[in-house]
Amino acid sequence: SQQGEEDPQALSIQEGENATMNCSYKTSINNLQWYRQNSGRGLVHLILIRSNEREKHSGRLRVTLDTSKKSSSLLITASRAADTASYFCATRTGGFKTIFGAGTRLFVKA
Amino acid sequence: DAGVTQSPTHLIKTRGQQVTLRCSPKSGHDTVSWYQQALGQGPQFIFQYYEEEERQRGNFPDRFSGHQFPNYSSELNVNALLLGDSALYLCASSLASGSGETQYFGPGTRLLVL
Numbered sequence: 001s002q003q004g005e006e007d008p009q010a011l012s013i014q015e016g017e018n019a020t021m022n023c024s025y026k027t028s029i030n031n032l033q034w035y036r037q038n039s040g041r042g043l044v045h046l047i048l049i050r051s052n053e054r055e056k057h058s059g060r061l062r063v064t065l066d067t068s069k070k071s072s073s074l075l076i077t078a079s080r081a082a083d084t085a086s087y088f089c090a091t092r093t094g095g096f097k098t099i100f101g102a103g104t105r106l107f108v109k110a
Numbered sequence: 111d112a113g114v115t116q117s118p119t120h121l122i123k124t125r126g127q128q129v130t131l132r133c134s135p136k137s138g139h140d141t142v143s144w145y146q147q148a149l150g151q152g153p154q155f156i157f158q159y160y161e162e163e164e165r166q167r168g169n170f171p172d173r174f175s176g177h178q179f180p181n182y183s184s185e186l187n188v189n190a191l192l193l194g195d196s197a198l199y200l201c202a203s204s205l206a207s208g209s210g211e212t213q214y215f216g217p218g219t220r221l222l223v224l
Binding site for chain 2: 030031033035040041042043044045048088092095096097098099100101102103
């Protein structure tokens with residue numbers, strides 16, 4: 001079974017709006033990462049947040065982590081049509097295995 | 111700076127056949143991981159290679175095997191193909207001596223088993 005589960009499964013917004021995606025996981029983690037995938041191509045690493053961090057920013061991205069609730073959120077501010085993609089959270093619990101969720105499909109309408 | 115490359119981009123095979131997929135890591139990277147991504151799903155970890163050895167494996171049968179070469183490139187072999195092996199196969203590279211968590215992905219090989 002997958003460690004991370006994203007919510008919602010799909011999200012459709014207008015350009016300029018904010019998009020929020022959530023991820024829940026089951027076991028303790030070392031870190032949590034968010035990746036983007038365009039149209040079934042390779043994944044692009046967006047941001048990594050460690051288990052001792054609560055919030056992290058990168059450009060228009062803001063990630064939060066709540067280890068007590070085993071959840072994370074990714075906020076994309078001022079969305080653009082180019083942000084249309086699938087977004088995945090990924091966790092590492094130890095060792096070298098990265099576990100991905102099923103993803104949130106974001107569609108930004110121009 | 112060359113990123114992760116994979117070949118071929120697309121492949122069609124029939125049930126029972128064998129397939130070999132190839133991956134060249136990002137320049138300077140020494141670790142390669144392989145993932146299987148079914149349509150509409152997230153990537154599933156197959157295994158990771160470092161120093162030419164498989165150092166962790168996911169929940170995949172022995173039909174899935176791999177190899178890493180001295181130049182850090184890697185191959186994924188799948189024997190006795192099943193229809194369910196149809197998927198996008200992704201290779202990701204990273205640097206073992208660094209944090210190791212950030213992976214750089216190739217564009218993938220799309221395999222269709224008929």
